[in-house]
Amino acid sequence: MSSDDLHKRRVAAVARGVGSTITSYVDHASGGTLTDVDGREWIDFAAGIAVTSVGNSAPRVVEAVQRQVERFTHTCFMVAPYEAYVEVCEQLNALTPGDHEKRSALFNSGAEAVENAVKIARKATGRQAVVVFDHAYHGRTNLTMALTAKNMPYKDGFGPFAGEVYRVPMSYPFRDGRTGADAASLAIDIIEKQVGADNVAALLIEPVQGEGGFIVPATGFLPALAAWAKSAGAVFIADEIQTGFCRTGDWFASEHEGVVPDLVTTAKGIAGGLPLAGVTGRADIMDAVHVGGLGGTYGGNPVACAAALAAIETMRELDLAGAARTIGAIMLPALRDLAERHPVIGEVRGRGAMIALEIVKPGTTEPDAATAAAVSKACHEAGLLTLTCGTYGNILRFLPPLVMPEDTLRTGLAILADAFATV
Ligand SMILES: Cc1ncc(COP(=O)(O)O)c(C=O)c1O
Numbered sequence: 001m002s003s004d005d006l007h008k009r010r011v012a013a014v015a016r017g018v019g020s021t022i023t024s025y026v027d028h029a030s031g032g033t034l035t036d037v038d039g040r041e042w043i044d045f046a047a048g049i050a051v052t053s054v055g056n057s058a059p060r061v062v063e064a065v066q067r068q069v070e071r072f073t074h075t076c077f078m079v080a081p082y083e084a085y086v087e088v089c090e091q092l093n094a095l096t097p098g099d100h101e102k103r104s105a106l107f108n109s110g111a112e113a114v115e116n117a118v119k120i121a122r123k124a125t126g127r128q129a130v131v132v133f134d135h136a137y138h139g140r141t142n143l144t145m146a147l148t149a150k151n152m153p154y155k156d157g158f159g160p161f162a163g164e165v166y167r168v169p170m171s172y173p174f175r176d177g178r179t180g181a182d183a184a185s186l187a188i189d190i191i192e193k194q195v196g197a198d199n200v201a202a203l204l205i206e207p208v209q210g211e212g213g214f215i216v217p218a219t220g221f222l223p224a225l226a227a228w229a230k231s232a233g234a235v236f237i238a239d240e241i242q243t244g245f246c247r248t249g250d251w252f253a254s255e256h257e258g259v260v261p262d263l264v265t266t267a268k269g270i271a272g273g274l275p276l277a278g279v280t281g282r283a284d285i286m287d288a289v290h291v292g293g294l295g296g297t298y299g300g301n302p303v304a305c306a307a308a309l310a311a312i313e314t315m316r317e318l319d320l321a322g323a324a325r326t327i328g329a330i331m332l333p334a335l336r337d338l339a340e341r342h343p344v345i346g347e348v349r350g351r352g353a354m355i356a357l358e359i360v361k362p363g364t365t366e367p368d369a370a371t372a373a374a375v376s377k378a379c380h381e382a383g384l385l386t387l388t389c390g391t392y393g394n395i396l397r398f399l400p401p402l403v404m405p406e407d408t409l410r411t412g413l414a415i416l417a418d419a420f421a422t423v
Contacts, residue, residue: 003038019153021046021387022380031055032404034385042385043412045398049387050210050242050354053269054314055403061272064310068303075302077106078295084305091312092280095251096240098260103286106278106300110241110267111139113277114204116294117263118143120279121202121235124288129199131191131234133170135212135391138204138239147204149212150391166195170209171217174347174358175365180220188228200234202263207253210242213390214356214397216349222259229262235285237263241277242354245269246315246402249325249352256351272311276304320402324352327400327409331355334413342420344371356397358390367392371423378419384412 006025024036032055034042047053054061068084077085089104096102107113118130130147132138138147140154146161148154155161168190169176171183178186191200207222209215229236238261243253247269254261263281270276275298279286314320332348335357339345346360359372372394379386389395400409 001037003036006037022385029056031058032401032408040383042383043408043415044404045379045384045386045400045412047399047401048273049268050247050399051268052273053245053247053320053353053402054272054311054318055401056273058272058311058314058403060310060314061274061307064306065274065303068306071302073301073303074298076297077300078292078297082302082305084302084309085300088276088278088300088305088308089280091309092264092266092278095312096261096264096266096280097252097254100260101283102280103283104278104280105286105294106276106305107267107296108275108277108298108301108304109139110239110265110277111141111144112296112299113241113265113267113279114138114147114237114239115141115143117237117239117265117279117281118147118202118204119294120263120281120286120289121237123293124285125201125233125235127199127201127234128164129166129195129201130164131166131168131195131200131203133168133187133205133209135170135172135209135215136167136204136206137209137211138206166191170212170215171221172213172215173218174349178218180218180222181224183218184221184224184228187225191228197232197234200229200232202235202237203229204237204239206239206241206243207256207259208243208248208351208354210354211389213358213392213395214350214354216351219257222254223257226259226261235262235281237261237265237281239265241265241267245311246320246324247352247354247399249321249328251315251321253351270311271304271308272314274301274304274307276300276308315402318403321352323402324354326406327353327402327404328355330406330409331398331413334410334417338417338420344368344420350398353398353400353402356389356395359394359396367394369393372396374423375416375419378422379415382415382418384415384419386416 267277
């Protein structure tokens with residue numbers, strides 16, 4: 001059945017609120033490409049939104065999933081536990097920043113992990129306020145919508161939202177021109193004046209913001225916030241759902257400036273495309289929750305855990321943190337060169353294999369979402385799958401699988417350059 005036929009069926013069957021970037025339907029996918037049902041090959045600069053870092057249908061993941069499915073598919077860890085759940089928690093405890101004693105709990109989605117991190121922080125501190133940042137994205141459930149900054153499309157008409165959520169300015173060097181220290185002082189001053197340090201249960205932040213625009217905070221911003229949280233007795237939660245598992249060239253983006261979060265949320269890249277998420281953190285904070293206070297029917301499903309263990313092994317064996325750094329080293333100079341020729345590119349930024357272009361009206365910082373959309377569309381027409389994002393919708397973002405062969409990456413970059421030449 002062709003993509004056109006499938007699309008007609010989809011329009012009649014699937015709720016309109018669930019959008020898709022492209023209208024081609026996938027038949028199969030590998031390390032760097034998707035092939036649609038019409039036989040057309042796409043270069044994948046999306047990785048299912050930073051998920052298939054080890055590639056689609058990565059051999060170890062496929063083998064581990066097949067083996068697990070044959071043994072058992074589900075018991076519910078809260079009913080009858082199994083080793084793979086424990087082993088994923090051991091891996092998370094070992095891999096996340098800091099060598100203190102840690103515990104982990106597993107869930108199904110990033111939003112669920114963030115919700116649970118907030119629950120844990122509130123229980124551990126006996127406080128309620130959660131501080132989040134401009135441009136933040138933490139999910140689509142009721143609490144995580146409240147934590148997310150952007151109204152359209154994530155929140156519009158879906159309120160009322162959960163309370164005790166306070167938003168402060170993010171460090172956004174392209175737009176605020178502040179040093180990390182100045183941006184942190186501004187945020188801390190607002191927290192102290194408007195929330196009160198003693199009321200803060202958690203300070204929740206993406207070390208590099210994802211959906212909000214691939215915003216890399218100025219150096220010093222994250223360490224200053226982590227230090228303030230410590231002094232205020234608040235839990236510092238790093239949402240590493242998009243940045244984690246090698247994406248930014250380290251296992252976790254917090255490591256870049258030596259920040260050791262109290263809690264870390266993970267999902268996306270953790271399990272090679274199977275749904276799994278985690279909260280990992282200081283044993284005393286994690287274990288402040290009473291027995292039975294955390295869980296869910298499917299959280300840490302054995303098939304997803306088997307996939308995660310295989311994905312983590314693949315990341316280690318292939319040094320995918322190094323691969324992400326190599327991707328960045330190839331992409332950043334090529335994109336800076338493109339920016340010289342196209343003044344609509346206001347900034348090239350990112351780290352490792354999490355790279356973006358901020359599109360503006362030339363010579364200004366005025367966002368130009370229409371041009372970003374036009375470039376993205378031209379890429380799609382030429383077979384390169386790219387995504388846009390950002391509070392202003394003007395960010396072109398690139399998240400190739402970390403196993404993408406170099407020639408595929410360079411072909412993708414050439415398509416992108418041609419797309420800029422045509423808009
Ligand atoms: C930083 C961050 N937190 C949370 C989420 C929500 O994850 P999920 O879509 O798995 O619920 C996302 C998803 O894009 C994310 O990027």
